[in-house]
Amino acid sequence: MIINLSDQNSLVCNWMSELRDRDIQSDQMRFRRNLERIGEVAAYEISKKLVWENKEVETPLGIANCKVLQSQPVLATILRAGLGMHNGLLNYFDKGENAFIGAYRKHQENGSFEIKLDYMSCPAIKDKVVIISDPMIATGASLVKVIQSLKQEGEIKELHIVCAIACTVGLEYVLRAYPKATIWCGDIDDELTAKGYIVPGLGDAGDLAFGQKIQS
Numbered sequence: 054m055i056i057n058l059s060d061q062n063s064l065v066c067n068w069m070s071e072l073r074d075r076d077i078q079s080d081q082m083r084f085r086r087n088l089e090r091i092g093e094v095a096a097y098e099i100s101k102k103l104v105w106e107n108k109e110v111e112t113p114l115g116i117a118n119c120k121v122l123q124s125q126p127v128l129a130t131i132l133r134a135g136l137g138m139h140n141g142l143l144n145y146f147d148k149g150e151n152a153f154i155g156a157y158r159k160h161q162e163n164g165s166f167e168i169k170l171d172y173m174s175c176p177a178i179k180d181k182v183v184i185i186s187d188p189m190i191a192t193g194a195s196l197v198k199v200i201q202s203l204k205q206e207g208e209i210k211e212l213h214i215v216c217a218i219a220c221t222v223g224l225e226y227v228l229r230a231y232p233k234a235t236i237w238c239g240d241i242d243d244e245l246t247a248k249g250y251i252v253p254g255l256g257d258a259g260d261l262a263f264g265q266k267i268q269s
Contacts, residue, residue, distance in 0.1 A: 055224055058094060059240040065094055069240050072217060073255045085137045085262045088188055088217060092141020095215040095237045096184075099126075100145070102213075102235070103182060125149045126182040126213075131156050131199055132172070134259035138186035138215055146184070150176040154202065156195045168195045170202055179207030186215045188258040190236070192249045193223035197230045217258065218242060220251045 058065045068087040071077045078084055104123040109116050129152035130139035143149065155172030183203065187196055196214065203209065212231060217239040224236060244252040260266065 054235045055219075055228070055241075056098070056235065056237050057241050058091070058098075058238060063094075065091060065239055069217070072239070073253065075256075078256065078261050081262060081264070088137030088258070088262065089141035089144070091217055091239045092138035092186060092215060093144055094141075095138075096142045096145035098237065099184060099213050099215075099235075124181065126184050127152055127176060127178050129154065129175070129183055129185045129199075129203060131185070131187045131195065133263055134188050134257075135186045137258075137262050138188055138217065142184060142186055142215065149184075152176060152178070152183075152203065154199050156199050168198045170198055173202055175203065175206050177207060178203060178209060180210045181207075182211040182213070183209045184213045184215060188217040189251060189254070190214075190216045190219035190223040190227065190238075191245060191251050192220075193226035193230075196223070196227055200231060200234075213237065218251055218254055220245045 059069055068090050072084065072087050105120045106123045108119050108121045110119045125148045126146055128139060128142050128146060128149045130136060132153055132155045143151070152175040154170065156168060156170045185199065190196055212234040214227070214234055214236045216236070219236065219238045219241050221241060221243050222245045227236065228234065242251050242254060246252060
C-alpha cells in the first residue's frame with residue numbers, strides 16, 4: 054500500500070514545498086525541522102493502524118477506561134539522512150525501540166554505483182511492528198537491502214516505511230520485494246535520472262540537513 058500525504062491539502066504540502074525550495078533549503082535547521090514534522094504526521098497516521106487495548110487508569114478521582122498501544126514499534130532509520138524523520142517518529146512513539154543502519158551508494162568512475170551496508174545497531178524485532186524512515190526512495194535498492202538485513206534479525210510482524218519523496222520506480226521495486234509493506238510518502242515524483250536521482254526531487258537530503266560530505 055502506498056499513501057501520499059500530499060494527496061489531501063494539509064500542512065504537509067507546505068512543508069514539502071519548503072523542502073524542495075532551493076532558497077529555503079539554505080536554512081539547514083528549517084530543513085531538518087520540516088523532515089521532523091513530516092515524520093510526526095506519519096507517526097500519528099501510522100498509530101491509527103496499530104493494535105490497541107483497553108486499560109484502566111487510576112486518576113486522583115477514580116478509574117478511567119483508556120486505550121493504549123498493545124506494543125511499541127521499532128523505529129529504524131538509515132544514517133545519516135534519515136535522522137530528521139526518525140526524530141519526528143520518536144517524538145510520538147517515544148517509548149519505541151530504535152535501530153540504526155549505515156547504508157550508502159558507493160559510486161564507481163563509470164557512474165554506476167552499488168549499495169554498501171557497513172553498520173547496524175538493532176533491538177530484537179521478531180514479531181514486532183517496524184517503521185523505517187528514509188527521506189528519499191529513488192531506486193529503492195538501499196531500502197530493500199536494509200530490510201533484508203533487518204529480517205536476518207527476526208521476522209517482522211508489520212512493516213511501515215516513511216519518506217519525504219519517493220519515485221514511482223523505487224516504490225514499485227520495494228513493493229515487489231515486500232508487497233505487504235505500507236509506504237507513507239510526503240510526495241511522489243515520477244522521473245528518475247540514469248544516475249538514480251529523483252526529478253524534480255529536492256537534491257541530497259543528507260547534505261541539506263547536515264552539510265556536505267567528502268566523497269571518497
